[in-house]
Amino acid sequence: MSTIALALIPRAVALNLAIGAIVAALKLPVYLDSIGTILVAALAGPVAGILTGVTSNLVLGMLSSPIFIAFIPVTVVIGTVAGVASRVGGFRSVPRALASGLVIGLLAGATSVPIVLALFGGVTAGGTGIITIALRALELPLESAAFIASMAVDVLDKMLSCAIVAAVLVRLPRRIGARFGLPQAAA
Amino acid sequence: MIERLRRINPLTALATAVLLVCATYVVPAPIGPALTLGIGVVLSSLTGVGRRVAILAIAVALPTWLFLAVMNAVVAPEGDTIRVAGIAVAPAALVPAAWIALRLGAAVAALGWVVMMTPPLRLVHALAQRGLPAWSQYLLAASLAAVPEARRRAREVLDAQRCRGLAVGGGPLGRLRAAIPLAGPLMVSLVTDAERHAIALDARAFEPRGKRTSLVPVPDPKGERILRTALWALTVALVVWGFVR
Amino acid sequence: MSAVLSVDLKRVRYGDRVALRDVALEMTPGEILGVTGPVGSGKTTLALACAGLLGRSVPARIEGVMHHGSPARPVAGYVFDDPAAQLTGLGGTVEEEVAVGPENLTLPREAIRGRVDRALTAADAAHLAHRVPDELSGGERQRVALACALALEAPLLVLDEPTAQLDPDATHRFGERLRALAGAGTSVMLVSQDAELLRTVTTRVLVLDGGVPAKLGRASDVLPADVETRPTERPPVPREPLLRAEGIVASYADRTVLDDLTIDVPRGSAVALLGENGAGKTTLARAIMGLVPVRRGEISVNGRRIDHLPVHERAHQVGMVFQDASRQLFSRTVLEEVAFGPRALGASHRQALVRAREVLGAVGLAELERVHPGDLAPQRQRLVAIAAAMASSPPVLILDEPTAGQDPEGKRCIAAAISTQRARGCALVITHDLAFARQVCDGAVLLSNGQAASRVLHSAGVLHGGTLAM
Numbered sequence: 001m002s003t004i005a006l007a008l009i010p011r012a013v014a015l016n017l018a019i020g021a022i023v024a025a026l027k028l029p030v031y032l033d034s035i036g037t038i039l040v041a042a043l044a045g046p047v048a049g050i051l052t053g054v055t056s057n058l059v060l061g062m063l064s065s066p067i068f069i070a071f072i073p074v075t076v077v078i079g080t081v082a083g084v085a086s087r088v089g090g091f092r093s094v095p096r097a098l099a100s101g102l103v104i105g106l107l108a109g110a111t112s113v114p115i116v117l118a119l120f121g122g123v124t125a126g127g128t129g130i131i132t133i134a135l136r137a138l139e140l141p142l143e144s145a146a147f148i149a150s151m152a153v154d155v156l157d158k159m160l161s162c163a164i165v166a167a168v169l170v171r172l173p174r175r176i177g178a179r180f181g182l183p184q185a186a187a
Numbered sequence: 188m189i190e191r192l193r194r195i196n197p198l199t200a201l202a203t204a205v206l207l208v209c210a211t212y213v214v215p216a217p218i219g220p221a222l223t224l225g226i227g228v229v230l231s232s233l234t235g236v237g238r239r240v241a242i243l244a245i246a247v248a249l250p251t252w253l254f255l256a257v258m259n260a261v262v263a264p265e266g267d268t269i270r271v272a273g274i275a276v277a278p279a280a281l282v283p284a285a286w287i288a289l290r291l292g293a294a295v296a297a298l299g300w301v302v303m304m305t306p307p308l309r310l311v312h313a314l315a316q317r318g319l320p321a322w323s324q325y326l327l328a329a330s331l332a333a334v335p336e337a338r339r340r341a342r343e344v345l346d347a348q349r350c351r352g353l354a355v356g357g358g359p360l361g362r363l364r365a366a367i368p369l370a371g372p373l374m375v376s377l378v379t380d381a382e383r384h385a386i387a388l389d390a391r392a393f394e395p396r397g398k399r400t401s402l403v404p405v406p407d408p409k410g411e412r413i414l415r416t417a418l419w420a421l422t423v424a425l426v427v428w429g430f431v432r
Numbered sequence: 433m434s435a436v437l438s439v440d441l442k443r444v445r446y447g448d449r450v451a452l453r454d455v456a457l458e459m460t461p462g463e464i465l466g467v468t469g470p471v472g473s474g475k476t477t478l479a480l481a482c483a484g485l486l487g488r489s490v491p492a493r494i495e496g497v498m499h500h501g502s503p504a505r506p507v508a509g510y511v512f513d514d515p516a517a518q519l520t521g522l523g524g525t526v527e528e529e530v531a532v533g534p535e536n537l538t539l540p541r542e543a544i545r546g547r548v549d550r551a552l553t554a555a556d557a558a559h560l561a562h563r564v565p566d567e568l569s570g571g572e573r574q575r576v577a578l579a580c581a582l583a584l585e586a587p588l589l590v591l592d593e594p595t596a597q598l599d600p601d602a603t604h605r606f607g608e609r610l611r612a613l614a615g616a617g618t619s620v621m622l623v624s625q626d627a628e629l630l631r632t633v634t635t636r637v638l639v640l641d642g643g644v645p646a647k648l649g650r651a652s653d654v655l656p657a658d659v660e661t662r663p664t665e666r667p668p669v670p671r672e673p674l675l676r677a678e679g680i681v682a683s684y685a686d687r688t689v690l691d692d693l694t695i696d697v698p699r700g701s702a703v704a705l706l707g708e709n710g711a712g713k714t715t716l717a718r719a720i721m722g723l724v725p726v727r728r729g730e731i732s733v734n735g736r737r738i739d740h741l742p743v744h745e746r747a748h749q750v751g752m753v754f755q756d757a758s759r760q761l762f763s764r765t766v767l768e769e770v771a772f773g774p775r776a777l778g779a780s781h782r783q784a785l786v787r788a789r790e791v792l793g794a795v796g797l798a799e800l801e802r803v804h805p806g807d808l809a810p811q812r813q814r815l816v817a818i819a820a821a822m823a824s825s826p827p828v829l830i831l832d833e834p835t836a837g838q839d840p841e842g843k844r845c846i847a848a849a850i851s852t853q854r855a856r857g858c859a860l861v862i863t864h865d866l867a868f869a870r871q872v873c874d875g876a877v878l879l880s881n882g883q884a885a886s887r888v889l890h891s892a893g894v895l896h897g898g899t900l901a902m
Contacts, residue, residue, distance in 0.1 A: 173806030332521025
């Protein structure tokens with residue numbers, strides 16, 4: 001991995017942790033806490049994306065709560081899928097990015113379900129948990145309720161994250177874009 | 188002895204915590220988690236982080252139990268129900284919920300002990316001394332160091348764009364559109380920073396795949412290394428036993 | 433005396449673009465070579481080349497000869513203008529950060545200790561050894577960055593605009609460190625826009641223009657003489673205040689920074705806001721903008737109170753240009769970027785573009801309309817930020833250190849912008865650059881002890897040379 005890709009990862013990890021301030025100011029019902037992971041995957045490929053995700057969860061484990069360590073498989077999936085999506089042009093426009101976000105959200109949501117089932121009995125405290133409980137009230141089986149709840153939240157979050165990443169990729173200085181092999185939009 | 192515990196090598200503490208986490212999930216509830224939680228609490232108190240670890244463990248375990256209780260005892264009752272204020276409640280479901288929460292609390296307490304007792308960089312230095320390659324040292328250390336700066340920058344972007352007239356309140360569509368002028372400069376500036384950081388690394392003769400020596404040693408006495416090997420072996424044995432069972 | 437560095441570059445190119453041509457020079461131990469020139473003239477490329485950093489993270493190709501006299505690895509220490517980017521974070525304290533270089537060289541612990549101590553002493557940062565880098569001031573961090581480079585104990589030290597973000601005091605002290613280092617035998621290459629620094633510190637100066645060496649000689653021979661600062665002809669200033677901040681009490685981090693402060697900025701004037709670091713200049717600016725809550729006091733523009741308005745509504749009356757333009761640029765073209773303010777304040781897309789074009793023309797940046805702001809040098813980005821703030825036509829414009837690190841061309845643009853702003857309202861310019869203030873402003877306000885006092889800029893008795901006499 002080139003030094004510049006290596007140097008990009010800590011900035012992206014910090015972005016994952018810092019974007020919360022902007023999300024809170026805008027009162028958006030999402031986290032955007034993988035936006036750095038997706039950005040790195042789009043710029044430097046799946047391996048760099050995975051490293052960003054893993055490091056983010058380790059750092060969160062150290063700074064916030066060890067629980068984040070359990071969700072490392074989810075960030076691995078996000079980094080991998082975003083990296084692959086980028087290679088097939090999944091971030092070349094906002095509609096494409098929304099599609100990429102949909103896929104990433106579905107797969108990430110699916111990956112987190114077994115973790116939530118095994119460690120939390122199927123429901124985590126928070127928005128996703130509330131949706132799960134509501135679905136259980138409608139008599140859906142636990143696995144389905146957890147699945148749908150996780151999917152719903154993750155798909156929205158990842159679609160918005162990917163859309164923002166696509167918008168930002170076009171706004172990068174050409175010099176930097178070229179360093180990462182981005183197809184440059186015509187001036 | 189307490190002093191010695193406080194100066195423990197972070198890797199030994201980590202090995203202990205991993206063993207505790209495995210025991211929490213392999214040894215049946217309530218004995219397993221209760222025991223490991225007890226050990227975690229004792230270790231935390233002895234090293235002066237008892238209160239913080241307890242708060243962290245409760246902050247994770249209690250809401251989990253509450254949500255599980257609401258879901259499994261009230262909303263979709265599992266098992267025999269009794270009527271409480273007109274609602275069918277299954278009190279038996281509270282117990283497995285409690286075990287799940289207890290396990291979480293014990294696991295969080297064990298890992299939380301390591302994290303709160305050890306300054307994050309010290310853990311990275313300890314790993315470095317055991318051969319962690321330069322690139323992974325950098326990823327962990329630089330990420331930790333980059334967080335305060337990124338948070339500052341996020342606040343500065345908010346300030347700068349508000350000064351240009353960007354309103355962050357209003358309807359959902361407006362707030363969504365405001366995401367670009369806010370997230371955009373933050374993300375672009377962090378990416379362009381990467382180039383400068385890369386130059387700085389080159390300028391300090393950084394070799395990503397190389398090894399690095401260190402100015403400040405993290406003591407790792409032979410006794411602890413032997414203890415660690417034993418702890419890891421015990422952990423593996425425990426996991427195997429868990430699978431076999 | 434063998435040369436520390438011997439350079440004969442035919443071409444240095446980034447892809448197809450030739451950034452530097454036909455540069456031949458030699459550096460001997462103990463000399464300080466200055467390198468200067470307008471933005472984009474190839475100074476940074478030359479610095480990186482001489483430091484042996486091209487071709488790794490910076491994808492440039494060298495055609496020619498670059499010979500470093502000593503077999504030492506690395507060939508040079510390198511310091512640049514951004515204090516934060518030079519700190520890797522691999523060390524938690526200053527001395528651990530300084531140790532990073534020697535640690536990368538896998539030196540044994542005693543050797544690292546020795547190098548760290550020597551480097552900290554030479555950079556005058558020994559008292560900072562156990563501090564956390566994140567908590568240091570800009571000047572202190574630059575000294576730590578210098579120590580980090582010195583710890584590599586290379587015979588050559590290359591610095592690229594190391595004092596661009598420092599105040600005159602810190603710049604002066606940094607210059608003294610460099611002279612001491614050269615005195616001890618290190619070769620120093622100093623890229624800088626600061627003519628004063630170059631004059632006091634260097635033995636020779638190389639002037640680049642368009643990637644090609646233009647002049648080489650003593651600083652006094654080669655640098656343009658200081659333009660005699662005469663107050664330009666200005667119409668008499670009417671007395672009524674456009675901006676008035678009265679009885680302001682504001683705190684920052686539990687400290688009362690502004691203590692019953694009153695300041696008036698008359699219509700048609702540009703006022704320089706002066707004061708030492710920590711005196712509250714930025715706090716006052718942020719209080720006027722509404723970013724910092726005011727415990728007591730009133731702020732009014734055109735006689736109307738604005739202190740009850742939220743920040744984004746004050747933007748109609750007050751514009752603020754921050755020091756770091758990169759914290760606000762996000763558009764694909766300069767034109768779009770400058771049009772953002774008017775759009776945010778309610779103009780239609782078409783109106784905003786018209787307005788943006790007008791402002792860019794007035795400030796002298798018309799040819800940058802279609803350029804991607806991210807492709808501009810930081811100095812030019814700041815000019816775009818100034819145009820962007822002016823596009824909303826606020827009666828009051830506040831600028832925070834607009835000339836830091838700027839070349840003469842940039843300063844001319846900024847002066848033109850302030851002139852234009854004066855005609856429309858007023859400007860408040862926070863600055864350390866007294867020469868610029870004298871050229872462009874009609875009055876000054878000095879902040880000290882949380883209060884403001886007017887000063888006359890052109891009175892010989894009060895402000896001498898580059899320092900404040902209080």
